[in-house]
Structure formats: C-alpha cells, structure tokens
Amino acid sequence: GESVGLHLPTLSVQEGDNSIINCAYSNSASDYFIWYKQESGKGPQFIIDIRSNMDKRQGQRVTVLLNKTVKHLSLQIAATQPGDSAVYFCAEKGSVSGTSYGKLTFGQGTILTVHP
Amino acid sequence: DAGITQSPRHKVTETGTPVTLRCHQTENHRYMYWYRQDPGHGLRLIHYSYGVKDTDKGEVSDGYSVSRSKTEDFLLTLESATSSQTSVYFCAISSKDYQPQHFGDGTRLSIL
Numbered sequence: 001g002e003s004v005g006l007h008l009p010t011l012s013v014q015e016g017d018n019s020i021i022n023c024a025y026s027n028s029a030s031d032y033f034i035w036y037k038q039e040s041g042k043g044p045q046f047i048i049d050i051r052s053n054m055d056k057r058q059g060q061r062v063t064v065l066l067n068k069t070v071k072h073l074s075l076q077i078a079a080t081q082p083g084d085s086a087v088y089f090c091a092e093k094g095s096v097s098g099t100s101y102g103k104l105t106f107g108q109g110t111i112l113t114v115h116p
Numbered sequence: 117d118a119g120i121t122q123s124p125r126h127k128v129t130e131t132g133t134p135v136t137l138r139c140h141q142t143e144n145h146r147y148m149y150w151y152r153q154d155p156g157h158g159l160r161l162i163h164y165s166y167g168v169k170d171t172d173k174g175e176v177s178d179g180y181s182v183s184r185s186k187t188e189d190f191l192l193t194l195e196s197a198t199s200s201q202t203s204v205y206f207c208a209i210s211s212k213d214y215q216p217q218h219f220g221d222g223t224r225l226s227i228l
Binding site for chain 1: 120147149157158159161164166170174204208210212213214215216217218219220221222
C-alpha cells in the first residue's frame with residue numbers, strides 16, 4: 001500500500017463540493033470495514049463502518065458504499081468543508097473462525113484537501 | 117474522543133536505552149493495541165491484548181514487549197531502543213469484534 005504522508009493519492013476539492021474517496025481491498029473474506037480520518041498530529045478518528053451484509057450505510061454528511069463483487073469501498077462526503085481536510089483511510093477485518101480479537105488491516109490513505 | 121491517554125506525547129532518547137510508553141483507557145474495553153505509523157508503511161500492529169495478562173504479537177513485534185496488568189493500562193517497552201524504532205506510536209482500544217478501534221493521539225518517539 002501507500003505511505004502515510006508520502007506519495008499518497010490526493011484529492012483536491014472546493015468547499016461545498018461532494019467528495020468521493022476510494023479504497024480497494026484484497027481479502028474477499030473480509031466482512032467488516034471502517035473509514036478513519038486522520039488530521040495532522042492526531043490519532044485516526046472513526047467516521048463510519050459497514051458490515052459485509054450491507055452495501056450502503058449513511059451517517060451525518062457521509063455515506064459508505066461497499067461493492068463486494070469488485071472488492072471496493074468508497075466514502076462519500078457531502079458538502080465538503082475545509083475542516084474535512086485530512087488523510088482518510090479504510091480498514092478491514094478478515095473473517096476468521098472464532099474471534100479475531102478485533103484486529104484490523106489498514107490501508108494507507110488518501111489526502112483530501114478542501115479549498116475555501 | 118474515546119477516553120484514551122497516551123504518555124509521554126513526545127520523547128527523545130538515545131540508542132540502547134530502555135523506553136516505556138503508556139496507554140491508559142477509561143472505557144473498560146477488553147481489547148487494546150499498539151501500532152507504529154511510518155511513511156511508506158502506514159499503521160502496523162506491534163502487539164495487542166485481549167484481556168488482563170493476555171497479549172500476543174502483531175506483525176512487527178521484534179524489539180518490543182508489552183504488559184497489561186490491569187484493564188485500563190497497556191504498556192509498550194522497547195528494551196534497548198534502536199534508531200529504526202523512531203516512529204509515531206498509537207494505542208487503540210476496542211470493545212469487541214465488529215466494533216471500531218478508537219485511537220489515542222500518539223507518542224512521537226525519536227531515537228538518536
């Protein structure tokens with residue numbers, strides 16, 4: 001995957017536009033997915049999650065779409081604001097027998113820049 | 117934010133010295149995790165805990181040890197720090213499977 005802060009994909013939008021951030025995952029057995037936002041100097045912040053028995057879930061100004069056929073996850077942010085500028089990355093949980101102790105595999109992210 | 121406190125927030129030390137980072141949670145969550153975050157690698161799991169005194173290795177555990185003597189505290193120790201362990205370290209907690217992990221604000225560790 002890519003690097004946090006170096007050579008990450010970037011997305012630049014104007015304030016008020018809708019943003020779409022994409023994530024491809026490789027484990028077809030993954031059954032739980034999470035989007036995180038990370039601002040400079042802070043820890044990752046939970047945004048929204050989705051189980052594999054769903055293909056869409058909405059939160060406040062955010063929507064996550066899951067396409068299991070092509071192993072693709074997207075985060076849509078409506079009416080993007082300058083405060084949304086951050087690194088966004090997805091995480092997945094592989095399906096295992098028994099418990100996985102909540103362990104996740106993290107993608108490396110996309111830098112979103114929102115211009116006023 | 118979830119009640120997670122990492123200490124110290126910043127530390128500079130010399131090669132060969134022992135270093136202990138602390139993660140303290142007030143959520144009574146069962147699972148706790150230590151990650152490091154580096155350019156080119158993203159978040160990598162060092163060790164995790166699934167209960168008091170129950171810990172296991174992650175993908176980059178060499179050179180690190182952990183202890184969890186009570187639910188709220190998870191300690192990460194670098195027995196003899198090396199420059200390759202310069203990184204930002206994050207602690208995370210989770211209540212159970214299929215729940216998101218919540219992160220602290222990290223410790224920036226520099227080893228000279």
